Amino acid sequence: MAEPAISFQGVTRRYPQKDGATRDGGDFLALQDVWLDVPQGAVTGVIGRSGAGKSTLLRMVNGLERPSAGKVIVNDRDVGAASDAQLRAIRREVGMIFQHFNLLASRTVAENIALPLEIAGEAPARIAPRVAELIERVGLGAQANRYPAELSGGQKQRVGIARALATGPRVLLSDEATSALDPDTTRQVLALLQDINRDLGLTILLITHEMGVVRDICSHVAVIEAGRIVEAGETYTVFSRPAHATTRSFLQGVTGVAVPHFIAGQLGDTPQGIKAEAVVQVTFTGRHATDPMLARLTAERGVSVNILAGAIEEIGDQPFGSLIVGLPAGRLDESRRFLEYHGLMTEVLGYVG
Numbered sequence: 034m035a036e037p038a039i040s041f042q043g044v045t046r047r048y049p050q051k052d053g054a055t056r057d058g059g060d061f062l063a064l065q066d067v068w069l070d071v072p073q074g075a076v077t078g079v080i081g082r083s084g085a086g087k088s089t090l091l092r093m094v095n096g097l098e099r100p101s102a103g104k105v106i107v108n109d110r111d112v113g114a115a116s117d118a119q120l121r122a123i124r125r126e127v128g129m130i131f132q133h134f135n136l137l138a139s140r141t142v143a144e145n146i147a148l149p150l151e152i153a154g155e156a157p158a159r160i161a162p163r164v165a166e167l168i169e170r171v172g173l174g175a176q177a178n179r180y181p182a183e184l185s186g187g188q189k190q191r192v193g194i195a196r197a198l199a200t201g202p203r204v205l206l207s208d209e210a211t212s213a214l215d216p217d218t219t220r221q222v223l224a225l226l227q228d229i230n231r232d233l234g235l236t237i238l239l240i241t242h243e244m245g246v247v248r249d250i251c252s253h254v255a256v257i258e259a260g261r262i263v264e265a266g267e268t269y270t271v272f273s274r275p276a277h278a279t280t281r282s283f284l285q286g287v288t289g290v291a292v293p294h295f296i297a298g299q300l301g302d303t304p305q306g307i308k309a310e311a312v313v314q315v316t317f318t319g320r321h322a323t324d325p326m327l328a329r330l331t332a333e334r335g336v337s338v339n340i341l342a343g344a345i346e347e348i349g350d351q352p353f354g355s356l357i358v359g360l361p362a363g364r365l366d367e368s369r370r371f372l373e374y375h376g377l378m379t380e381v382l383g384y385v386g
């Protein structure tokens with residue numbers, strides 16, 4: 034395994050008690066003993082509800098916050114222990130984009146993008162070509178001399194992305210970068226981030242409260258709740274076998290399919306009668322997604338499969354399928370064994386009849 038780009042090692046962040054809301058009876062713990070490795074060159078999403086600790090976690094990476102305990106290692110450097118000079122070096126390697134873009138209203142697109150290069154003391158002659166290259170990269174060729182107020186939200190975020198890339202960082206942090214954008218623009222900005230990740234091999238760590246963002250571009254995901262990471266792993270693994278209730282609630286409506294209404298109303302906990310059907314969610318990922326296992330269940334075992342709903346999508350570059358099927362309740366155990374033996378996952382949702 035390659036060294037992680039970012040490693041949170043037992044990170045805790047305390048704040049003095051606020052509003053009587055405590056997580057340990059004394060100080061307020063915004064983060065509690067967080068262990069998380071962010072792989073090099075991957076897009077990793079941290080998802081959590083408001084107040085879960087996402088921003089605090091992200092701000093540790095460029096030293097805007099320091100851990101009260103534990104370490105944050107970025108490209109082999111301990112951010113919490115860094116001197117001011119070391120911190121400046123770390124910040125050149127870590128770009129950041131924001132929900133509300135944080136552009137300077139009095140500067141044009143090109144001037145906003147030039148800002149980090151000016152701050153880094155780059156020679157003026159080298160700034161213009163670098164800015165031109167970045168503007169091209171984010172597709173804003175026609176807007177170089179416009180001011181932020183003249184741009185759409187998506188264009189503003191493209192400026193934010195170009196500015197974050199100006200110093201050639203190895204890591205890009207995204208703080209809810211698409212939360213203020215409409216769905217179409219969100220898709221375009223996520224596609225741009227994905228291109229940048231692929232073309233530049235840049236590690237991206239993003240925080241979001243939308244599982245759709247994780248589904249669309251993250252190969253890895255961590256779920257944070259009340260300052261703790263409750264689940265983490267490769268996106269398609271977490272999506273297919275969510276272990277924590279919070280993960281499952283974030284996943285509702287984002288992946289797969291729902292039980293059709295006319296069946297949902299009839300679902301019972303136990304089979305009634307010999308004609309009862311078990312309603313089963315079948316999930317399949319990776320190489321299994323294209324295997325015709327349900328057809329084989331019918332052909333090889335003579336089990337009739339009633340497909341009720343289904344969808345296949347792409348998650349973390351892997352096919353991910355979810356089907357809801359009816360199986361004869363009397364053949365349920367055998368059918369589940371067959372499907373699971375062949376790498377599919379099954380969950381019984383209830384019985385009809």
Ligand SMILES: Nc1ncnc2c1ncn2[C@@H]1O[C@H](COP(=O)(O)OP(=O)(O)OP(=O)(O)O)[C@@H](O)[C@H]1O
Nearest residue numbers: 048049051063081082083084085086087088089090
């Ligand atoms: N400087 C601070 N002083 C006291 N409490 C703080 C401070 N910064 C953050 N917190 C608290 O720590 C908790 C985590 O905050 P954080 O901003 O990291 O959450 P978040 O998951 O990013 O939420 P949101 O999505 O709403 O931004 C919150 O309850 C917040 O009120």
